[in-house]
Amino acid sequence: MNQPSTGDSPLWHGFHHVALVTPDLDATICFYGEVLGMRVGDVFPATERQGRHCFIKPGGAQTDGLHFFEHPDARLFPWPEASERFVVVPGALQHIAFALPDEEAALALRRRLAAFGVEATPVANLGPVSNMLFKDNNGLLLEATWASP
Numbered sequence: 001m002n003q004p005s006t007g008d009s010p011l012w013h014g015f016h017h018v019a020l021v022t023p024d025l026d027a028t029i030c031f032y033g034e035v036l037g038m039r040v041g042d043v044f045p046a047t048e049r050q051g052r053h054c055f056i057k058p059g060g061a062q063t064d065g066l067h068f069f070e071h072p073d074a075r076l077f078p079w080p081e082a083s084e085r086f087v088v089v090p091g092a093l094q095h096i097a098f099a100l101p102d103e104e105a106a107l108a109l110r111r112r113l114a115a116f117g118v119e120a121t122p123v124a125n126l127g128p129v130s131n132m133l134f135k136d137n138n139g140l141l142l143e144a145t146w147a148s149p
Contacts, residue, residue: 017055017064018096021074022138025052028068031137032056035116036109038065046070058098066096074138095133097143103130106146 022028025043033040033056041055041064051070058065100106106123113120113134120134131145 015063017067019067019069020093020138020140021071022068023070023072023074024137025054025068025070027137029054029056032066035112035118037112093140095141095143097131097145100144100146102146103149106130106132106144109144 029040029043032038036058038059039057041057043052043054046052051072053067053069055064056066056068057063100109103123110120110123110132118134120132123130123132125148128148129145130148131143133141133143136142
């Protein structure tokens with residue numbers, strides 16, 4: 001592909017955050033904070049332009065991770081098929097993957113999810129990595145991934 005020269009490329013530092021919407025910020029904070037054990041930042045009040053919102057950081061991430069905005073009519077998936085178990089919907093955000101250090105941490109997460117009544121797929125060995133999928137309180141498909149033993 002021929003592109004004009006634009007000088008030096010930007011020095012990206014990775015993702016800062018992924019912005020998502022939720023109809024219930026309190027339930028989302030509970031899921032990510034209490035169920036997944038992630039760090040929940042301050043909740044910013046609603047303004048004329050946007051609903052309440054907060055950042056949620058996974059583990060020791062150097063970035064802000066997820067940025068949830070509350071909107072009462074928010075729907076992550078407009079298609080009925082998306083409400084089915086672990087279905088990938090073309091054209092939609094398929095999933096967000098979070099890294100775990102090892103299989104021991106993954107099995108601890110599986111036990112934690114079960115204790116909170118959150119269903120997860122069986123562990124899949126994908127060669128160099130293994131994973132399992134589960135949904136958050138909004139129906140968003142999440143993946144936990146780690147290096148295969």
